[in-house]
Amino acid sequence: MNDHIRPQPGIMEIALYEGGQSHVAGVTDAVKLSSNENPFGPSDKAKEAFTRAAHKLHRYPSTDHASLRQAIGDVHGLDPARIICGVGSDEIINFLCQAYAGPKDEVVFTEHGFLMYRIYTHAAGATPVCVPERERTTDVDAILKACNKRTKLVFIANPNNPTGTMIGLAELERLAAGLPKQAMLVIDGAYAEYVEGYDGGAELATRLPNVFMTRTFSKIYGLGGLRIGWGYGPKAIIDVLNRVRGPFNLSTAQLETAEAAVRDQDWIARCRDDNTRLRAWLAEALAEKGVPSDTSTANFILARFGSEEEAAACDEFLKKDGLIVRRVAGYGLPNCLRITVGDEPSCRRVAHMIGLFKAGGAA
Ligand SMILES: Cc1ncc(COP(=O)(O)O)c(C=O)c1O
Secondary structure (H helix, E strand, O other), X not given: OOOOOOOOOOHXXXXXXXXXXXXXXXXXXXXXXXXXXXXXXXXXXXXXXXXXXXXXOOOOOOOOOXXXXXXXXXXXXXXXXXXXXXXXXXXXXHHHHHHHOOOOOEEEXXXXXXXXXXXXXXXXXXXXXXXXXXXXXXXXXXXXXXXXXXXXXXXXXXXOOOOOOOOOHHHHHHHHHHOOOOXXXXXXXXXXXXXXXXXXXXXXXXXXXXXXXXXXXXXXXXXXXXXXXXXXXXXXXXXXXXXXXXXXXOOHHHHHHHHHHHHOHHHHHHHHHHHHHHHHHHHHHHXXXXXXOOOOOXXXXXXXXXXXXXHHHHHHHHHHOOEEXXXXXXXXXXXXXXXXXXXXXXXXXXXXXXXXXXXXXXX
């Protein structure tokens, strides 16, 4: 132990992020419903692009990501010059904190907000400010009340993880309009594609100088294992973020697979439709068994139990059957389990087992 070699302020405040569990000892057909992954995986076109990229492993990748940014721009109707790509949207969140928040600055997020906002705030040496939600939903008034002259960033996941709830564009615009002038609103759209007709905040980020949007290929695109995300916002902010981005942050395989994936919107529409249908079925099936949830707009359901003990017992019960869901006590929701909407057999299996658990039965 060397007392003279010390990390930067904030680093030791970071609680290590725990990913969703993926194995259960002794169970071979475990079903992972703990990380909000697309149960159907990526489009075939994305998989083919990934395989083709194997022939270019000896070449350095593009540094400006021009081709992927053009594809994203074409599909979403956005200016490619206002897009930045990163190693998951995590990396974009990291760039934002690194570039815009430091010691004495504050970064605001909501009570049940995504854990990486707090982690990257600490890593930047800034101060996290956690704001209450109203009925597990973003509360714009509470956020505005928490802002002051030290506020630099405000992160809102919309839809939010792990609650699954979202607020409307008019509320987001009211939030942007009410922020102190040095603060930026970041709308995290990791689950935006699951909401029919919602642009993830793209139009606001096009029009307003203090709004930025993040997106990911990890959820509906089924590419969580490959790590690709992107951000979109005012050109001046993109210029700043590109200064902290490593020149080769994304590999050729990441870039070309994501490009094929974003251009295959038929696959995305199919995945969205399946998710909408199965999510409604699962929420209703659980409600019938005495397990309520808020109306989810994402690819998971936040199932509410009577107590922390009951949620923990149900988690253990499911695990014994090889069903892995997510405890969310770390998100301030100890009496809840977050359950990813899987394929139809997984949804039926998890609903059946929760029914057995509620009936006090053995598996
Ligand atoms: C709200 C939210 N934002 C961002 C992310 C980060 O996703 P990725 O880094 O895989 O793009 C996640 C992942 O779970 C998330 O739930």
